[in-house]
Amino acid sequence: MNEKTNNSARISRFLPYLMRYKGILLFDLFCAALTTLCDIVLPSIMRYLTNAATDPSVVLTVATVGKLAGLYLVLRIIDGAASYYMSGTGHIMGVYIETDMRRDAFAHLQRLSHTYYNNTKVGQIMGRITNDLFDVTEFAHHCPEEFFIAAIKIVASFVILCGASVPLTLVVFVCVPLMMIVSVRLNLRLRAAFRKQRFQIGELNASIEDSLLGQRVVKAFAAEEQEKAKFEVGNQTFQTIKKKTYHAMAAFNTSTRLFDGLMYLVVIVAGGLFLVYDKISAGDLVAYVLYVSTLIATIRRIVEFAEQFQRGMTGIERFFEIMDTPVEIEDAPDAKPLQVDKGGIEFQDVSFEYPDDHNQVLRHVNLQIKPGENLALVGPSGGGKTTLCNLIPRFYDVTGGRILIDGQDVRQVTLHSLRDAIGVVQQDVYLFSGTVAENIAYGKPGATRAEIEQAARLAGADGFVRELKDGYDTYVGERGVKLSGGQKQRISIARVFLKNPPILLLDEATSALDNESEILVGQSLDALAKGRTTLTIAHRLTTIKNADRILVLGKDGIEEEGTHDQLLAKKGIYYRLWNGLVSGQTL
Template structure:
């Protein structure tokens, strides 16, 4: 267990659940206006295309709102023939119908092109958002990522971004078209009858009032919906990752109960959010139908007393339906809009998270491998008065030396390694590599000098050869083969179906634990680092495989400065220097024989492993 994990373990324990239990839910409400404005601002790079989209939308709206007025003249022509004023001019009626058909056809074509261009803009915007989040994650400090459940983080960069794209795709086009349609229809209605227009638009205040009330009530629920989604994903990811442990300890029922509880919470919040926001649609339909009836009655009275022609009333009735329909559609998109903005806000939280301090512009001298710690103090908590995990540590390691670090859990061993890699920065003091403060050089340059083999054998989906070459993208096939032979990978790889082209998944389940460990050592070997860090590299392998791993690590350590963290003291007998750490301090220092002769902490640790069980 790493010291950071151990620090976490000292916090109050969560009881009553398996993996995923206890994930907190924030109650932060959504800044709808600010987040929505920021989301729309991301469309700015596509201004030219959006201008074309706007022009096409205006054209489609104009053609759509002109068509009913033209169609009204055909109604008047037919009505005049029916009541005997003059014979029906079927040729004129046919010409008018052809014009109306053409108008609607052109409007549909304009909408089709507009939809194509807008879809392209939205997908490019979402693509850029994904790229920014991916780049941001690589700039975030390890402390931020350690403080986030992995499933929650994955939900933000996958589910939430997808939801943002879907919401933008479905709402922007409708907002443009329906908003402009309302304006165009009002203008056409006024041109026919201003007082009937007043009757028709009386529905607008009702719509605005209902929509405002619904949005205020439901916006917090949409935030909670996506927070619960992230928590559920975190619990699922944790449970699946630890599936064997869940089975071994018989915690299946508890895990299922925890999942059911979180699923119920998500279902409840989602139902409330969708139901409350969905109230807008039926209310708007009722208001629209009521307005339609009133317009029909008043329009019929106007025709009866000769105030309006039948064609004008017919056109006005169509406009009244065109007026209420887009308003109803806009109101029905409240849930989509709020859901998308809520997801955008969660993505923006990642983008706004504090990043690692900027890299310095210095450079390292030619690699030798001399490492010094000068009065180093460190604590994982940045709060004032926090107990340091490492305090006033001084250490000097000469080039080519192998330094073994031992001590009880929580002593600061892995923390020491994290500080060398600059996964965390020291609070006070400094660490130098070949005389240069590691904070004065870019992290990438520092880490290019360092090879690392962890207790967790991380393999990536791909071939065994690809996983070895991961340590050096420029490695040739000969370099990969040399590294594999030096680390004994070549001994087992020929027994696999496709040799070095054998595909391994992310967990490497089609190769054994020891074989995975040898592959990670070969990966470090091909990187040819000046400084090598081995963190519990043999803790999870059997004794026979441990011998191979030790030989592989011996080849890897040759002519390199090495830091070896080990609980099995048998693996570090040949180390040049053994550091015994306790509570962040070096309490003993020397080689294997001198430390045994001293009869101190190291001797006690050694005796507890080889002379009996510690009580």
């Protein structure tokens, strides 16, 4: 598929966004047509005045000049009003379109699976839904009106000039196709340069974001110079690409200036000869010069707009790359809300491999978890503990077998109802930028302050929260940087208490905490797990010794199963892990 076809396809996909505001668009184009009146009428006025002044048979009066001046004044007032609408409401239409596209992109991003985010840099995504869509705003407003104005001026100039001299008009307009062919070729180079520039700024944004979010690690390892060096590589690459872009732009602009000179040269030579041989009047030649000036200004404006056009097309292309990313996990056509009665979970011959690298983690796992049971998962890293838990709320979909909750296949129920029934507490706690209360309330939008405080009390967080500067209204900072690990973990547990789900997944929730915090958080987790079906992934085996059942996962699946005492009595894998842990080692 060539570039022209690609552009046509992108524009056809973009048109539905534009057509939502077709009323504004049509009036904008009407105003664009009005703004061309002055440019089209002025050469005719000058031709009339010049011919009248040089023709002895015509008497040029003050009244005639006044009428022509009045006509031009009225046209200028109309031009001003039309330009005001185009600059104001026309741009606002572009903002509306940008808003719609950003809303759709964000909604689509929310539906994409973990696999997409595992393989895509957040800085690239941010660039696509901010900077790129701003360029689409300018494109949406200017593209229709610029081409519409150009079409009117070129057609009107051709018709009017043919009325004066068909041969001279044809000579002048022969230059136009040649100019357009050269411009299109140079545009393709410019488009490629802009595409590289957009990609590199996304890479640079991702690098900056990675460095800034990891500032604690950077400072801890005194790696400031290393980060500067990494940044400089990306910065210099961006500089090189941008230099090439401006070289392409310079070639583009230079070609238009050369063609400007060529067209004026044609008018001087051909028009002068026509005047010598009395094939054209002086007034017609003046009109020719003015119309050619209008024509050149129009083409130059289109050429200058080409940069904005290319930016807009690149923005549209990158927008649809997001929208075309397939949603791997979504509701089945006949999906029904999950009805949780007791909270029993069953794995039936479940296998799973990651879709990006096809690394098979689980093979033919069969497991039945009783309602209200506290099941612990242990084993070496890479054994599939986290993966097994991630399959229940469909963060990934099984590649074989099925998972049932109270007899309902998780792939046959709505994602919202499924995930609403499951509470997740992870090792890496993510707190949103906002207050303590807002972060707890994330578990139940619209929760009252009393409900938030009750959830905090149940999670053992109320005491330290009230000691904070502004209590529940304390700003926690980006990713909760103003709080300790134990404090953040208890807030995340409060969030789940408020959600009050029947099923609970605890993914190494205490492994990154100090001993004191681990005890406090452990007590909160014990309170949270009561009466709920709970799966606990643990590195520290002391935290799960009281679990109802413990599974040891390895490369061959479930290798051991039983209570803490039963597994120790077997003197197998768990026995060795437990003794390794007691002697100071961790998994």
